Amino acid sequence: MTMDxxxxxxxxxEFSAEHNAQFKAAAYWMGIMGRLGILSGxxxxxxxxxxxxxxxxxxxxxxxxxVLTRRAGAAFGRVAGTTxxxxxxxxxxxxxxxxxxxxxxxxxxxxxxxxxxxxxYYTAVAGR
Numbered sequence: 001m002t003m004d005x006x007x008x009x010x011x012x013x014e015f016s017a018e019h020n021a022q023f024k025a026a027a028y029w030m031g032i033m034g035r036l037g038i039l040s041g042x043x044x045x046x047x048x049x050x051x052x053x054x055x056x057x058x059x060x061x062x063x064x065x066x067v068l069t070r071r072a073g074a075a076f077g078r079v080a081g082t083t084x085x086x087x088x089x090x091x092x093x094x095x096x097x098x099x100x101x102x103x104x105x106x107x108x109x110x111x112x113x114x115x116x117x118x119x120x121y122y123t124a125v126a127g128r
Contacts, residue, residue, distance in 0.1 A: 012084045013086050013087050014083060014084070014086055015079060015080075015086050020079065020080040021080070023076045023077070023079040023080040024076075024077065024080040024081075026073070026076050027073045027074065027076040027077030027079075027080065028073075028077075029073075030069050030070065030072055030073025030076065031070060031073045031074070031077070033066075033069050033073075034066045034067065034068075034069035034070030034071075034073055035066065035070065036066070037062050037063070037065050037066025037067075037069055038062075038063055038066035038067065038070070039066075040059075040062050040066075041058075041059045041060065041061070041062025041063035041064075041065070041066055042059065042063065043059070044056070044058050044059030044062055045059030045060060045063065046059075047059075061103065061107060064103060065100060065103060065104070068096050068097075068099050068100040068103070069096075069100060071092075071096040072092075072093045072094075072096035072097045072100065073093075075089045075090070075092040075093035075096065076089070076090075076093045078092075079093070
């Protein structure tokens with residue numbers, strides 16, 4: 001991921017102390033959720049190594065989601081903790097969140113597709 005260093009995004013804008021407090025709080029909780037996602041993903045991966053392929057896949061997804069959440073949280077934390085790069089840090093956080101939500105949408109789409117396929121198949125088999 002590259003950051004645009006054009007002066008149009010690097011204008012030195014600074015959020016207020018109240019805004020920074022909100023960014024700091026969001027960063028804190030995102031860090032916790034990211035760590036929990038990484039931990040649960042790692043545990044699922046461990047169980048997947050012993051032959052449980054669905055857990056392995058779920059674990060990998062959990063790891064990626066945890067990393068993306070931590071990355072976004074770290075960028076929000078930099079908004080509160082640095083000077084002169086607030087906009088760039090917000091854009092970095094939003095980019096990580098966009099990737100996180102895209103992954104979630106793909107996984108939910110796959111799950112819904114599998115559920116629909118199962119219901120259609122089960123209905124066809126049960127109807128015989």
